[in-house]
Amino acid sequence: MSYRVVHYINQFFANIGGEEMAHVAPELREGFVGPGLAFNQAWKGEAEIVATIVCGDSHFAEHEKEAKAQILAWVKEKKPDLFIAGPAFNAGRYGYACANVALAVKEELGIPVLTGMYEENPGADLKDKILIVPTANSAAGMRKAAPVMAKLALKLMKGEKLGASCEDGYMPNGVRVNFFEKERGSKRAVDMLLKKLADKPFTTEYPMPSFDRVAPNPAVKDLSHATVALCTSGGIVPKGNPDHIESSSASHYGEYCIKGVEKLTAETYETAHGGYDPVYANDDPNRVLPVDVMREFEREGRIGKLHDYFYTTVGNGTSVANAKKFAAEYAQKLLQAGVNAVIMTST
């Protein structure tokens, strides 16, 4: 008995037509269609596409909810061992559809899923949630992509343990998996250094996390007794920028008292930010730092109090390290001042 697979493709790969036919609604066909042949051939009878779902890219984008529901119903009915989508190469909406349909199948039906696309395809944003095989940026890459996807698909259907991303050919998904390299580590290090010295491309084995995560704090229980502070990376400062916060490469942050200030006006405040058109913020600084609305909420008792100080930085020029440092510093001030919650606005 061979494994059962349902395949998802768009109107183009189903030979219905290009952009002009992208509006077609989802349709279920028996057996394989178009690129499905390549998978069937690679599986050599071990697995087989039992049905193909075709959907226009625009249709999916515009009617995502309905399309997804229809597709899920079909997949459920077919009881496949695997759901495979694409590959979508560099087609943005197709990639988006492949990734999102696959995610829905995985989460709602608990069926293993796999898709493939070019690394810069927006659909690849979901690579931490579903397995995505990187492909070339055009359909010419099918010949290379099909065997990789087919092999990985079989592994998933057989329930075998996943190898490292570079072994099994999927995009790194944030899960570190051990494997044995061909060369020992020191040799790899020497080779990598030589490439780096020669300004040739090299691939780090462990990309540094560009950011870490902090778990969310519990919600504010009683806003009507809470002190809420405003902070912004939109560079709002008192008119004339008294602390000379630079519009780029900011080396410090601003701390300004707004006690008794009902709203920010063009006469009293402006933006020091150099990274966006300042006209709108200068005309009405509340568009970046909503002091006016907060005062109203304060009067209404929706919040206990608007904190007497706001903190400001310019988003674009501040280095990540500095931004982190500034925020860590003023977070302490906020904490000591008994602030219960913060609204941070960014441009």
Place this chain on the structure above:
Amino acid sequence: MKNARDFLIVTNNPLLAQCMGDCYELSFFPDCSYREILVKVRDLVYAGHILYTHPLSGSVKPNETPYKSIAVSKAPHTFSAEQAGIIAECILAADKFPPRTRALGEAVKRDFQLIDYTLLAGALEFDAAAGLSKIKNHE
């Protein structure tokens, strides 16, 4: 130079408390867990105390040893975001190790206490052996 007068040792290690207690100022929390000591130190760093020793001293894993001792400054100075980052990363690193509920024998506990104590003593240039002989004489 290391200024011993400025050291405040935050610890849950009874052996360290015995050996170093009369030479340094201690915040001794015998009932705190490893992680709770890290959190206490984090709060001190937030309050501006200087972190003198690395919170993940030793390569004994956070879910192996129950003991942790860290030296900070007695008095708060200015808040350092860099140090806040170090202690925050340490708590994250410690949280990676699943907690193990197991009873440690007295001898093993004593060994963990000794390791923690000697690591900190070494960092503060305190004569670890002298500290030990002190309690030995006492016994």
Place this chain on the structure above:
Amino acid sequence: MVKEIERAGIPVVHMCTVTPISMTVGANRIVPTIAIPHPLGNPALPAEEEYALRRKLVSRALEALTTEVQDQTIFEL
């Protein structure tokens, strides 16, 4: 920056136009806003309507602050 505030133990909501950036910087409560040069306003609207829009956005931010979240959450208007 939001992360440092969160780290200090204060719940924070990030009001930001480009939500993927907000996700990347590690914000947990996110309210999408109008446009980069005027996140909390729309100069095309009459003043009163613009104010009402801002009120709605900030109100949503307050709701986000009073909502328990487990993971990064976007609070659409």
Place this chain on the structure above:
Amino acid sequence: MKLELGFIEIKDIQFSNECKVENGTLFVDAEAVKTFVYEDDDVKACVKSASFDIARPGESVRITPVKDVIEPRVKVEGPGGEFPGVIAKVDTVGSGRTHVLRGMAIVTAGKIVGFQEGIIDMTGPGAEYTPFSKLLNLVMVCEPVEGVHQHEYEHAVRIAGLRAATFVGELGRSVTPDEVKSFETYGIKEGIEKFPELPRVAYVHMLQSQGLLHDTYVYGVDAKRSLTTILYPTETMDGAIISGNCVSACDKNTTYHHQNNPVVADLFEQHGKTLNYVCNIITNENVYLADKQRSSDWSAKLCRLLDLDGVIVSQEGFGNPDTDLIMNTKKIEQMGVKTTIITDEYAGQDGKSQSLADADPLADAVVTGGNANEVIVLPPMEKVIGTLDYVDKIAGGHAGSLRPDGSIEAELQVITGATNEMGFNRLSAR
């Protein structure tokens, strides 16, 4: 400085009533080794017993808890002797000729503290992860004299292992090596004149130096008491650095790792071809934060002073050494010197956690020795050298990790050398 290594291939070890190396077989009289080991006063005072056993590749044997692994060698020409400043006098090593008994090691095992670490399996899945399963191991299991302080005992066992290695190494003195290789680096000016076109590369070798059971010695000096300094690579190859580290079995550098430092070997492989191997910079991993700052400042300063183009940085141990690694890397990069670093990962059993306790975007070229938290099941072995008493307490072993059938479910952490941060192994992760 030029060093010749003469490799004598050891193909078997046999207990015998005489001691010699003949046709690739080491014949050894355990009593004679023991007598030599016990000629040291500290060993006499602290080590109650030392017993010997042999573990061969492929045998159903588990060695645990492992303290150190040492390659037997003997200095046959030139200044100095084995383990200068510890066993031999403190003369500078790294030149002349040294004979190496290749393919074997002395392994010291036995309890040091109650949570002692380190497993070497000679066969099965665990054997794939430790380089020492491929060696013929002469294992010395030690027991402490009652009441001896752990730090005194650790010192005594360290010395006992080095003495045993010295004794066995001596047996290779007059044996004709199967292979002779020479290694040479040059003075600064000499090197530039010789290889004017080649990038100048050094090795920043981080040494574990946190304290009891976490120490490394250079010419007998405790590394935590030393400022960052420079060695000829051949000094490292010639026994100048020894391990006093018993913690974090998977990523501690044993004395064998230092003697056979893979970064040194692979840089020599390219020396004069694609790069000019200038020197080793040794720096420590202290607990005191100001020490970390000073040591990493000095690493960066020396890189600049030596006009280097690139360095490889290797690490040892878990946790706060990540901070040293990142400080070194960041500061060296900021000096305009390119870096590649070798580390390992603690990404959690599910591989989803952040791997290092510190990070910086300047560390953009990383080689990893794998995720030490990955869980492995080690099947039972027919014979255990040492004791399983401590297995459920060693790093990564979780409660109940020793199963009734003698198999062990644990993290890779428990295996000696599994995720070595000098890049000794092929194990990696993505």
